[in-house]
Amino acid sequence: MEQPVATVASLAGAVKRYGALTALDGLDLMLHRGELLALLGPNGAGKSTAINLLLGLIRADAGRVTLFGRDPQDIGARRRIGVMLQSAMLPGTLSVAELLRLTMSYYPAPRTLAETAQMAGVSDLLTRRYAALSGGQQRRVQFAMALCGRPELLFLDEPTVGMDIDARRKLWAAIRQLVAEGCAVVLTTHYLEEAEALAQRVVVLAKGRVLSDGSVHALRARVAQSRIRCISDLDATAITAWPHVVSATREDGRLEVRTEAAESVVRRLLDADPALSELEVLRAGLAEAFTEITRDASPEQEAA
Amino acid sequence: MEAVQSIVMSDASGRMPARRVVGAYLAEMRSECVRYLRAPGFMLPVLLFPTMFYLLFGIVMNRANGPDALRFLLASYGVFGVMSPGLFGFGVSLAAERDNGLLTLKRALPMPPGAYLLGKMLMAMLAAGVVIVLLLAIALGLGHVPLGAGQAFLLLLTGMLGVLPFCALGMFVGTLVKGQGAPGVLNLIYLPMSFLSGLWVPLSMLPGALQKLAPLWPSSHLHAVALRAVGLSQDPIGAHLLVLTAFGVLFAMLAARRLRRVG
Numbered sequence: 238m239e240q241p242v243a244t245v246a247s248l249a250g251a252v253k254r255y256g257a258l259t260a261l262d263g264l265d266l267m268l269h270r271g272e273l274l275a276l277l278g279p280n281g282a283g284k285s286t287a288i289n290l291l292l293g294l295i296r297a298d299a300g301r302v303t304l305f306g307r308d309p310q311d312i313g314a315r316r317r318i319g320v321m322l323q324s325a326m327l328p329g330t331l332s333v334a335e336l337l338r339l340t341m342s343y344y345p346a347p348r349t350l351a352e353t354a355q356m357a358g359v360s361d362l363l364t365r366r367y368a369a370l371s372g373g374q375q376r377r378v379q380f381a382m383a384l385c386g387r388p389e390l391l392f393l394d395e396p397t398v399g400m401d402i403d404a405r406r407k408l409w410a411a412i413r414q415l416v417a418e419g420c421a422v423v424l425t426t427h428y429l430e431e432a433e434a435l436a437q438r439v440v441v442l443a444k445g446r447v448l449s450d451g452s453v454h455a456l457r458a459r460v461a462q463s464r465i466r467c468i469s470d471l472d473a474t475a476i477t478a479w480p481h482v483v484s485a486t487r488e489d490g491r492l493e494v495r496t497e498a499a500e501s502v503v504r505r506l507l508d509a510d511p512a513l514s515e516l517e518v519l520r521a522g523l524a525e526a527f528t529e530i531t532r533d534a535s536p537e538q539e540a541a
Numbered sequence: 542m543e544a545v546q547s548i549v550m551s552d553a554s555g556r557m558p559a560r561r562v563v564g565a566y567l568a569e570m571r572s573e574c575v576r577y578l579r580a581p582g583f584m585l586p587v588l589l590f591p592t593m594f595y596l597l598f599g600i601v602m603n604r605a606n607g608p609d610a611l612r613f614l615l616a617s618y619g620v621f622g623v624m625s626p627g628l629f630g631f632g633v634s635l636a637a638e639r640d641n642g643l644l645t646l647k648r649a650l651p652m653p654p655g656a657y658l659l660g661k662m663l664m665a666m667l668a669a670g671v672v673i674v675l676l677l678a679i680a681l682g683l684g685h686v687p688l689g690a691g692q693a694f695l696l697l698l699t700g701m702l703g704v705l706p707f708c709a710l711g712m713f714v715g716t717l718v719k720g721q722g723a724p725g726v727l728n729l730i731y732l733p734m735s736f737l738s739g740l741w742v743p744l745s746m747l748p749g750a751l752q753k754l755a756p757l758w759p760s761s762h763l764h765a766v767a768l769r770a771v772g773l774s775q776d777p778i779g780a781h782l783l784v785l786t787a788f789g790v791l792f793a794m795l796a797a798r799r800l801r802r803v804g
Contacts, residue, residue, distance in 0.1 A: 292649040313556060315651040322649065326641035330579035331572060342568035343651045345557040386651070 245270050245390045245421050246291050250300035253286050260286040262445035263300065268390065273412070273422040275432035278442035279531055284425050287442070288392060292320065316345055319388030321379050323395045329368025333359055333378050336367060337385055344386030356414065357381030358407050372399040380408060390421045397431060409434055429523045439523070441530055449530050453523060460521035460529045463499040467492055467506065469513045479505065566656050573660030574667055577630065587629065587668055591622025592675050600683050609773070611684040613743070616696070616767035619676050620760055621740045623700045626668035627707025628727050631661055635715025636723035658712070665708050666701045673700035688771065695770035703763045706789035710759070713792045716799040734758050759788045
């Protein structure tokens, strides 16, 4: 009878318009159990609209939105999710423990207060008033509220904004622990290194559509170019004529070669100049891939 | 076998035992009350204005007019004092929380339906109760108003239930105005309505045209109920209660409709 529910939430052909503006233009997106998905895209790409649909905060104009196979506005479906929104001002006169207990009360089988606090790193803040906390501490409390209900799907909207590096790394560790326990996570972030560090799957949105959907590795592979940098006397203009070389330039005695076949070009460089030193090969990062993909987002895709 | 079991379990996990649902309502109400009782910026004006007015215009300036004047003003300032936790408790906080993301978060979280509004309602009723108790203490302790226990209880009941139509009005304003604008708009309703309902100056001393308008204001109906509670009138209050109920239901429905539409 029971179908194995591998998909925890989905958008199918979701359309959302705000007046003349089309925020989502037939978006298809599946979230799988135990998977960390990073949702990336320039401002206005439709990330927030997609999340708001999945949270049941807004209704789609067309298409189908499901959360655990149900309507996202069904409270039973929402009892299985945890939420950390980008900006939420919580009541400052309540203590951290009071805020957590209140949120825990919404869920059927929440974690204990101690476990929640320990996972989010707020154990030492429990008795403090929320208003007296720093911005980074407040974000940690919001993260604790998101995970306290033992969610199967966690929405994290820009979770590490305002955190220092140490706090950010701790939060990443906690997110990895949740994923290891089988929790699915949807992460939106402006920090591409955050997506790179955490995500198994990266979905890039632009203009309300999916531009790219795949692993971090696959996304980076879309930008095939690497950069080779070294100190060498070789002539840049001559290298430009080599096979597979896209460009070669010299700046302050440093040679920089862009290529799609780094291995063969490096071999030839080493052969040509035995005195070559400080060799570096840089693979395109997620940031470059992201820039590349979203720049290409031309109005070519008109098909409905 | 193992896999099937885990799916069935996770499918059931969206359900919640009734005891825990009730617990969630109670937790929400408790939080809503505690957070405002700890906020002097909200509680002090709500408690101080009616009590200071009653002390000054009642106990100090009207003592010579006898206990009936003090009894009359107890009902007037009681209504005046009860209106503010309803209007401001609901209106200001709703307008602010629609603006700062708290309401959005609550809607995304599996908070049981209506718990948020129910919590604010209870908080307003509690604050209204405190206002009436303070006024009663002043009337009995300093004004020596001969008031029976039954009358005191009826006034308390009038206050704690009479706050509800103003909660509905405040809620409606809170759904129209966002953020910082709400206190100003609410004062534009609160102060003229108090004056026009004869809470500051008895209705009989207002111009005739304004007297005729008085039945439009819910506070004038609550005033009539409060006067009956303290034993200053024997008029039937059924019609007043009906108007107050209708007023409350109307604005609650208007507000609920707007909340569903715009959130």
